[in-house]
Amino acid sequence: MSETYMLEATGLTRRYGGFTALNNVSFRLKKGEIRGLIGSNGAGKSTCMDVLTGRGRNPQGVVKLDGQDISGFSERERRIAGLSRSFQKTNIFPELTIRQQVELAARRAEMNNSEEILEELSLSAIADRPASDVSYGDQRRVDLALALVGRPKVLLLDEPAAGLTIEESLSLARHLRSLAERWQLTVLLVEHDMEVIFAICDRLTVLHLGEVLTEGLPDEVRSNPEVIRAYLGSTFA
Template sequence: MSEFVLQADDVAIHYGGVKAVDGVSLTLRRGEIRGLIGPNGAGKSTVIDAITGRVRLTRGKVQLGGQDVTELGPVARRMRGLSRSFQRTSIFGQMPVRRQVELASHKMGVADSGADADAVLRELDLMPMADVIAEDLGYGEQRRLDLALALVGRPSVLLLDEPMAGLSVQESHDLAKHLKALTSRWNVSVLLVEHDMDVVFGISDVVTVFELGRVIASGEPAAVRADPRVREAYLGSAA
């Protein structure tokens, strides 16, 4: 058994002469949060797409729990425990909260989808809103519902693409707290693309910095924050 729940080795995505991602290698250990930062267009979301199978690799390999999933599509990878949320919420606005989480769980083939849905809702403090129509939720609650849909079936790996986008400072803090709790209570490993530096450096165990489709720095948050190139390019000289 591999020590890593997720491995992406020498991943490259080329579009003709454009190297959107060029030789990126990433790993995730169980219960770990790895934050991905970098400017727009650096390749962060493309790496997420590559790992989830939404784009075909030019070269490289993706392993989940030590098993090669490079040739599998997004649905097959999801059924094996690799889940993903997008920058925009993917909720059903006209449907009650619990009902859509239960349906998502049922679609995953969970034997007791009701219990699975309730566990997810309790974990994300959404049980009080279980019967509320989703479009009547506040935006922060809708983002948590989107996360709930990604958590049905107890995935081992969760890939999040800017989950704090559009949230207030307090809402971002609350969502970050939930993510950190998930890694310990549910043993979920998280790959987090996020522009909120306070969130990334506050909850990540490892931070990886992208530039022009390549990794330019990676390590513990304090070491990455102190890296002169990272400080100058992304964090400001006084960071």
């Protein structure tokens, strides 16, 4: 019997006029896996996230969630089905309290586990403060809380450690690893912080100029000559 993957993407493609931002990208994630999606700026990482979530016009390719073809689903329908995403920039409302924002996200996800999420991410103590009154690190945790509402099957994270200190980044990485293990949460992680990537990812997929350059275990990718050539002078070299 063939194995069912929690997230399966086949032939993901997006073109803008004559420019191909993403070209025939395919990968599969097992339940509970944390997969790093890495590459230089313009490699197609955020575009890949957009196509997976049905964001933007005319996404091409097949997306399956826990064996179900969701390619024809809208962005909201995919969220309700269990595919959630956070963005590079904080996606919060500064004037609303943290609790109000999490509860609002819970209504949209059609599952109210807001208190569980606030406790899980150590936000309960500041939950009744406006988001504008808390630190940037706390705002990033609010972003993660909004994405985790409803206990999604697959979580897509677009640079969750952006702007955090090294200590905050590694703390976030440890928390994600723990969540994935305890909730059997599948994670696709776009991140430039290689310390975070190599600390928690089970496998890596490398994009280059909109295509998959290679994928494999972190140590395999780190020593891959093609990756070293593509990122000469970077952390990989």
